[in-house]
Amino acid sequence: xxxxxxxxxxxxxxxxxxxxxxxxxxxxxxxxxxxxxxxxxxxxxxxxxxxxxxxxxxxxxxxxxxxxxxxxxxxxxxxxxxxxxxxxxxxxxxxxxxxxxxxxxxxxxxxxxxxxxxxxxxxxxxxxxxxxxxxxxxxxxxxxxxxxxxxxxxxxxxxxxxxxxxxxxxxxxxxxxxxxxxxxxxxxxxxxxxxxxxxxxxxxxxxxxxxxxxxxxxxxxxxxxxxxxxxxxxxxxxxxxxxxxxxxx
Amino acid sequence: xxxxxxxxxxxxxxxxxxxxxxxxxxxxxxxxxxxxxxxxxxxxxxxxxxxxxxxxxxxxxxxxxxxxxxxxxxxxxxxxxxxxxxxxxxxxxxxxxxxxxxxxxxxxxxxxxxxxxxxxxxxxxxxxxxxxxxxxxxxxxxxxxxxxxxxxxxxxxxxxxxxxxxxxxxxxxxxxxxxxxxxxxxxxxxxxxxxxxxxxxxxxxxxxxxxxxxxxxxxxxxxxxxxxxxxxxxxxxxxxxxxxxxxxxxxxxxxxxxxx
Ligand SMILES: Nc1ncnc2c1ncn2[C@@H]1O[C@H](COP(=O)(O)OP(=O)(O)O)[C@@H](O)[C@H]1O
Ligand SMILES: [Mg+2]
Numbered sequence: 489x490x491x492x493x494x495x496x497x498x499x500x501x502x503x504x505x506x507x508x509x510x511x512x513x514x515x516x517x518x519x520x521x522x523x524x525x526x527x528x529x530x531x532x533x534x535x536x537x538x539x540x541x542x543x544x545x546x547x548x549x550x551x552x553x554x555x556x557x558x559x560x561x562x563x564x565x566x567x568x569x570x571x572x573x574x575x576x577x578x579x580x581x582x583x584x585x586x587x588x589x590x591x592x593x594x595x596x597x598x599x600x601x602x603x604x605x606x607x608x609x610x611x612x613x614x615x616x617x618x619x620x621x622x623x624x625x626x627x628x629x630x631x632x633x634x635x636x637x638x639x640x641x642x643x644x645x646x647x648x649x650x651x652x653x654x655x656x657x658x659x660x661x662x663x664x665x666x667x668x669x670x671x672x673x674x675x676x677x678x679x680x681x682x683x684x685x686x687x688x689x690x691x692x693x694x695x696x697x698x699x700x701x702x703x704x705x706x707x708x709x710x711x712x713x714x715x716x717x718x719x720x721x722x723x724x725x726x727x728x729x730x731x732x733x734x735x736x737x
Numbered sequence: 738x739x740x741x742x743x744x745x746x747x748x749x750x751x752x753x754x755x756x757x758x759x760x761x762x763x764x765x766x767x768x769x770x771x772x773x774x775x776x777x778x779x780x781x782x783x784x785x786x787x788x789x790x791x792x793x794x795x796x797x798x799x800x801x802x803x804x805x806x807x808x809x810x811x812x813x814x815x816x817x818x819x820x821x822x823x824x825x826x827x828x829x830x831x832x833x834x835x836x837x838x839x840x841x842x843x844x845x846x847x848x849x850x851x852x853x854x855x856x857x858x859x860x861x862x863x864x865x866x867x868x869x870x871x872x873x874x875x876x877x878x879x880x881x882x883x884x885x886x887x888x889x890x891x892x893x894x895x896x897x898x899x900x901x902x903x904x905x906x907x908x909x910x911x912x913x914x915x916x917x918x919x920x921x922x923x924x925x926x927x928x929x930x931x932x933x934x935x936x937x938x939x940x941x942x943x944x945x946x947x948x949x950x951x952x953x954x955x956x957x958x959x960x961x962x963x964x965x966x967x968x969x970x971x972x973x974x975x976x977x978x979x980x981x982x983x984x985x986x987x988x989x990x991x992x993x994x995x996x997x
Contacts, residue, residue, distance in 0.1 A: 538866050562872040569870070576867035579858070590871050 489514050490535055490646070490680070495544035496702075497530060504530050506702030508544070517672050517679040519689045521724065522699035523733070528682040529573060531699065532648050535680065536568050537561050548646075566594060569644035573651050575635035577623040583610070583634055584619035590642040609637040614663060629656045636664065640671060647671070649681045653688045661688060668692045686725055690714070698724065700733070759954045762876070763946070766884050769877040779882040787848050787883070788890030792897070798843055799898040802835055803827055803905020811914055820914045824921045825928030827906030832929060836899040837937045838985050841944035844891060845977035849952035852883055853973035856956025857966035865957070875957070884949045891945035892938045899937065936992045943988065944981050951977045 490512040497505040504527040512518040522528050533539045534546055537553045545552045548564060556564075577586050588606045591597055597605075603619075610616060613633035623631060632655060639647055652668065653661035665688050671677050672692075683689055689696055690710045697707040698721050706713070706721050716722055723731030810826045856879060859865050868875050903925060910916045955973035959965050 533866070536870050538869060558874075562874075565870055565872045570867070572863045572867060574862055576863040578864055578867070579862075589873075593871065593873055 489547075489549060490678070491545075491547040492531075492535070493545045493547065495531075495534060495546065496542050497527075497534065497539065498542055503702060505534075505541070508699075508703045510697055510704050510707070512678060512680055513694075514678050515672070515676050516694035517668065517681060517692050519681045519683060519693040519696045520699055521684060521686070521689055521696060523724070524684065526699050527702060528699055529650055532570070532650055532680065532682055535648060536565060536570055566590070566642070567645040568648070569639035569642070569646070570648040571632075571635050571639045571650060571652055573654070575623075575631040577626075577631055577634055577638070579623055581623075582619065583621050583623070583626075586623065586634060587619075587638045587641050589638060594642075605641060606637075609641040610634070612640065612667060613637045614660070629660060632656060633660075633664075636667070643675065644677065646678045646680070649679065649683075651683055651685075652681060653683065653685050661685070662691075664688075665691045686727070700724075758958075759950055762880070762954050762957070763950050765876045766880050766950070769874065769881050770885065772877070776878070776882055780885055783882045783886035784890055787844070787886045788894060791844060791847060791890075791894060794843055794847060795840055795894050795898050796901055798839055799831075799836065799901035800905040802839060803831060803902035803907075804909050805905075806830060806835070806902075807906040807909035808913070811909070815914075820910075821916060821920070821924065823910050823914060824906065824916065824924040827910070828903055828925040828928050829933060831902035831906070832899045832933050832937050834937075834985075834989070836902055837895050837941040837944065838981065840895045840898045841891065841941060841948065841981050842978060844887075844894065845944075845948045845952075845981060846974055848887070849948045849977050850970050850974050852949070852952040853956045853959070853970045854966055856953055857959030857969045860957060860959045861962055861965060880949070880953045883953065884946075887945040887949045888942060891948070892941045895938060895941040899934070932996050936988075936996065940985060940988050943984055947980045947984060948977050951980065 490510075492508060492510045495505050495508040496503075508531065510518075510520075520528055520531065530539060534541055535548075537546070541554055544554075546554055551560075551564065553561060553564060577583075578589070581589075584603070584606055585592065587609055588602045591602045591605060606619065607616070610618065613636050615630060615633055615637070618626070618630075618634075623634070626634065632652070636649075636652065639649075649668065652664050656664065668679060668681065669692055672679055679692075681689075681692060693710050695707055695709055696713045697704045698713070699705075700720055706716060706718050708716070713721065713725060716725070719732045723733050806827050807823050811820055811823050814820050814822055814826075856865075859879075865875050865879075868878055907918075907921055907925075910921045911918050952973045955969045955976070959969035
């Protein structure tokens with residue numbers, strides 16, 4: 489379970505998160521929606537300790553990760569994975585070394601088994617036989633999927649997805665949605681998905697939370713969000729250019 | 738006036754934050770060196786990139802420096818009919834001063850810049866974040882191999898540069914000034930004592946630390962896409978240059994009193 493309590497974060501004068509509260513239950517897919525630049529990635533990075541908050545706590549299964557040593561944090565991170573917005577593949581390594589990184593680095597598993605595991609992860613994202621390519625030889629969509637393969641390769645308990653479907657064609661995007669659901673059902677992974685793609689949000693979410701002006705303004709099941717009364721949420725999910733968000737109320 | 742004081746205050750504060758950050762990285766690197774696992778493969782890759790690949794440019798710079806030094810000093814020494822001293826003059830200047838400093842400057846430009854550009858690109862494309870989420874310490878993973886490689890390779894390159902610089906002087910001394918080959922070499926050998934070579938190498942070791950910490954620190958600080966990486970790279974080379982010259986001055990003064 490992930491519990492975020494009164495989280496605030498500013499960069500200089502730019503207040504990005506302001507007293508944000510959110511609970512993510514074990515085994516659910518929590519989708520966080522919000523406009524570009526509203527702080528979704530910043531929120532996600534707090535959940536895995538890449539950023540430290542100005543105030544507030546991030547509690548993962550009873551441990552406040554904002555207060556622990558680097559060593560303990562690393563131990564917790566082994567049960568986490570994150571898919572970055574731009575995939576963040578290591579340029580200097582092959583696809584195989586990228587996807588198998590966690591296993592090669594932190595386990596004594598035999599090379600043959602790691603190879604199998606990497607091939608399996610790549611197959612899940614619809615890419616086979618590309619182990620020896622370098623990231624610079626891949627298209628944007630392929631990079632994202634290799635990033636996803638890297639995230640699932642060491643069987644994490646929690647996966648954080650930063651815009652998993654952005655930049656993919658609709659068919660591939662839907663395949664990724666199916667995969668997120670699949671991982672969640674079969675392996676009971678807890679997932680946090682950041683997106684502004686509403687089709688994907690409705691499809692994968694157990695619950696949806698809307699981030700606006702630095703805090704969560706509404707949390708609910710996809711049906712509850714679809715029938716929301718909140719004008720801000722309504723404008724966002726219908727994608728209207730006119731409304732309270734753009735008129736700054 | 739008030740604004741000026743405020744600006745001065747801010748920039749000196751930033752300066753101390755910078756020094757503090759760089760020092761913190763240095764201490765962190767030292768701490769990580771002795772914690773296993775050791776990445777031997779990455780270390781050899783870096784040693785090759787930093788050391789072996791720099792041999793040609795260090796060769797050219799040292800050879801020409803040695804030759805120019807011989808010609809320029811001959812210009813004065815001939816007036817006093819003392820060309821013979823060209824050999825010891827070249828040997829001492831190259832070994833004590835020009836070898837270590839010029840090699841360090843060349844490496845700061847060639848290697849330091851590429852380290853900053855590489856780490857900076859990793860930073861702005863979130864690869865450093867990705868390393869952390871995969872529970873790999875970026876200092877251990879990226880800085881330590883470069884640190885060890887520079888600390889080993891820069892002194893070795895300096896010895897090489899000393900040697901080539903002396904050969905440059907020899908070419909001019911023997912073929913242009915017509916000093917006898919044996920005499921030239923004998924005078925070179927006689928003029929050098931252990932402390933000359935040792936202090937030169939000690940300096941180059943310090944320069945290696947400067948180049949590595951500055952270039953890695955600048956890389957980690959880079960932000961704002963390709964433009965940010967470009968800025969960081971420029972800043973990294975300029976900072977290394979200034980610190981190398983400053984450290985050279987400091988150490989030369991220090992050695993002057995410690996080993997008179
Ligand atoms: N490391 C950082 N330093 C300064 N500002 C940042 C940093 N990371 C994010 N920001 C700022 O925080 C805001 C939210 O960014 P982000 O979380 O990336 O938005 P998004 O919701 O599109 O993912 C933006 O205004 C961005 O400029
Ligand atoms: Mg983002």
